[in-house]
Amino acid sequence: MASMIFTDCSSSTPSRLLPFTRSPLLRRQADVVLVRRLLTPLNFSCSRRRLTLRSSPSQSPHVSASLATETSATAKVIDGKAVAKQIRDEISAEVMRMKDAIGEVPGLAVIIVGNRKDSATYVRNKRKACESVGINSFEVPLPEDSTEEEVIKFIKAFNDDPSVHGILVQLPLPNHMNEENILNAVNIEKDVDGFHPLNIGHLAMRGREPMFVPCTPKGCIELLHRYGVSIKGKRAVVIGRSNIVGTPASQLLQREDATVTVVHSRTPNPEEITRQADIIIAAVGKPNMVRGSWIKPGAVIIDVGINPVEDAKSPRGYRLVGDVCYDEAKNVASAITPVPGGVGPMTIAMLLSNTLIAAKKVYNFQ
């Protein structure tokens, strides 16, 4: 795997995003230095040479030693797939308990407009996940040329439908629609996506509680909790300031008493800031942007990015990588989410969790 490190991280992003900085922090880590020395200079031929070295039957003891050291420094893998399964099992048990007690189950309505393949996949996965835990799912597929009013009409019908406890409008919407108008039409008590500005406002304010926390950042924090990562008093850096991940993630970390810095596209030298972080949440959508040298030894890394990069060796012609250069980061961090199988599976698990919370509120079921 180590031989893939720099091919992965160097080939898929512009060099502007990937300065190779010799981090003094890294240099202090003797075990990492050894690996880095072997891999310098960082270019494709270097990676290829490394490949040759590894496949050679007469490996030098030096290389073997470096590989052994590298293994010992490898971060714990934060297994989002396993945690998501555990959460789905918990939700499933709760749904069954609710059904037995009051004869009701939660219901989730999903509205999808147009034919985007990725959106269709997400919606199918949501339906399957609902089925697997006993939540009723309702789907409204609308044609690409639907009007804003038609979408809002369906939202309003679901707002009034007592068997629907959560409403989700699959994003992105077609360009001719005003996302703000459509999302604002969702009754805040059914806003299981947590994107309503009133939810975001409550999330930002001390002493207020949002009805729902947006699913992906909620999943990030849940992973930290389930892996026993302490947040209080820690330095946290969130990379990216989107409404759906970066901003709510920073608010959640601050609510748990982390000292949070939000790094974004206008931040000069982001690596100087990330290097101070005990916890990094990367949610920027740039493949392999966060290099090993950006990371403080022992930091915990939550990688929200799911970026397709060309890969001739894959049958699909591409593979998915995160915003963090995993193979470099795993040698520096103490724990890290893989891509895929990290944050990804958590998002739908949190959507189910929010839908269960919504139904419990309606039925006043504890």
Next chain:
Amino acid sequence: MASMIFTDCSSSTPSRLLPFTRSPLLRRQADVVLVRRLLTPLNFSCSRRRLTLRSSPSQSPHVSASLATETSATAKVIDGKAVAKQIRDEISAEVMRMKDAIGEVPGLAVIIVGNRKDSATYVRNKRKACESVGINSFEVPLPEDSTEEEVIKFIKAFNDDPSVHGILVQLPLPNHMNEENILNAVNIEKDVDGFHPLNIGHLAMRGREPMFVPCTPKGCIELLHRYGVSIKGKRAVVIGRSNIVGTPASQLLQREDATVTVVHSRTPNPEEITRQADIIIAAVGKPNMVRGSWIKPGAVIIDVGINPVEDAKSPRGYRLVGDVCYDEAKNVASAITPVPGGVGPMTIAMLLSNTLIAAKKVYNFQ
């Protein structure tokens, strides 16, 4: 003045809050080093000795040199009083233009519950400020033992009153009232304080615009703008995470593309973070907490704190100081707001500005 530095900053806060750190940043500044050397060790007797030195007719050339250097390093004073006057003049002209064009003027309603002396002073100042720019002001003073319902009844009446464009409930409210219920009753289109969670949500979200920005943080940013302080791409640290200043200030800075860190009571070693900031907004309510050694040379300091500290020499028995040790900070920062006369006067100016904005929206007056 320099002789007062450490008496001021050491005497008014517990030493726990005021570690004297020998900042490497400061030591790099030769001119500051000279002053600091003269003032070491830092205790009251040192300050008194300094006083004697300054009052001595036979000052050594060394001391004169230090004073000269000190003066040359002094930060620009950000004169909030003057800026607030300028803004009031601008608002006054706009109110007159509105009256001439459509025969209407903005109206601000203030509800005050109980007899807190400080609240009464603020409300009186607001009334005077309204009068000075031609905004109608309405005041409802309610007894301390009013019920939540009574307060909300008045809010609703003002919500329905077309001559009232802004409604302000003076905080803090008596303990028996639920602040959240009361503030939520204010029509968001009249929420000139900007405290409604929907406003905070919009402020936190990219691509959304709040109806109103909370007055004090709006005043902080206005001061930066009027003094030509560039925000984009700068490192900013906000000290304090209150709903009314810290949180919205951090959101405003980030909207202008600063990289923002929020430091709070659970942040270990806050000075390590503030020392990286190009812009510091201190809003924590701890007198003189931010020492000179906490500040990067050349940083711009906005001090929101207004803290009374005992002062036997003052006829009132106290004087007002900020969260920043002004006399130390002015030798390190490039610009700083004084206390009083910095952010304070801006808050009411921004309230008038928000009330004018509210009225302009209602009458669609550009």
